[in-house]
Amino acid sequence: MSSIQYRPEIHFTAKRGWINDPNGLVYYKGRYHLFAQHYPDDTHWGPMHWLHAVSDDLLHWEELGIALAPDDLGFIFSGSAVVDTDNTSGFGTEDNPPLVAIFTHHWNEPGNPANCHEQQSIAWSTDGVTFHKYEGNPVIPNDSPDFRDPKVFKNPKGGWGMVLAAGDRVCFYASQNLKEWEKTGEFGPEGNFSGGVWECPDLFPLTVDGEEKWVLLVSMGPCEENRGARVQYFIGSFDGSRFVSDGSFDRVEFMDSGYDNYAAVTYFGTEQRILIGWGDNVVYADKTPTDEEGFRCVHTLPRALSLVKTELGGVRLAQQPIDGGVFAETAAEDSSVLPSSLCKVHLRGEGAAIIALKNAAGEQFRFGVNDQNEVFTDRTLAGLKDFAENYASESFGKAIAPRFYDGEWEMTLYIDHMCTELFVDGGTRAFSQLVFPTENYDTIAVAGNVTVEVYPAKD
16 A cells, blocks of 8 residues: 555545535535535445535635435435525525525435435525425425436526436426426437436536537446446537437547546536536445545546537537646746646647656556547556556556547646546546556656646645
């Protein structure tokens, strides 16, 4: 085992215990709120709670403790939160609108997890800290499994909209008061490449060249097509009741070309469309070597989303990391040295290139562009890997995806201890990959026509 620190500095982790999906991302009373699927008593998955944290910059978080705990209706599975500005729910006042959380109650028979069902419930708060579960829960009753992860948004028709994962498809609902919901439509299973359930959907508008489009995110479980659990997206239109995809279903569009970004959802109440994902993969998440530090799993950096018309790939979802001025504005003099385990590396080049982060133990994390104009990452020699069979296998150790542009390329790599996040060509490609070196990477080596700038973290 390694003795170095894996806990990141600007990625959210629990003080102790396990986390997975980000939940209830909302801007309320001047602060960013984040909730997370959480088991406080172990570094493995267990009965799910909602852990609560707040931040002023989306990078440095103050943990507030458990917001929602299991009850007679079941565990507290994933969901969302909204600011009920007009007090449609009646939980607050016009002067003090409530924060309303919408979540899945997951019940299973003790000792027989296969006998389970999932229903949607709500809770509310008027101070952003203490939550009260609605006495009329569940607000969407149900007697079957795989019916979860409600994401609520402002319906373009007025009132509230919801997208909800339901087996191999998603369902849409509408409400005027967050308590009474009516189903309005479905999307899928056409386009579901996993052949299994979809999870953690999100639906939101973005504009490209003055035209409004709607983006549907769905998280898909492990299958041969996606090598683990990944986030798929569709671009199309939404009339307040139904979503229609603009594209065909002959290929899958991944939001992230790496293997450590799942259950990604966006904030409610922010001017930018800001996304955070679970920075891990269900295939090996419970085996990553961080339990000695008292935590397991991490969230991604926050990312501002946009739609971009690319040269080779048409309209694509682009992601720009939000780093909040954490890094120096001037590059370090020596571009071959990594000054610490928290830094940003900016690269520009043309043609094929290989870049490697190295340490004294001979370990290296490699990335670059190949002769086929594809971007790749390779963690097969990056450090610890025997903790899980699949983590550094040929399927999970190497990631590759074509660029959407010819000619010159640019990349920005964020390194935060075990977290690496690579953004390519204006964020039209992103790769999120966990690495576990036994010593800190301290040098960067380059083969190819590449200009490198290293930006250390500010003191």
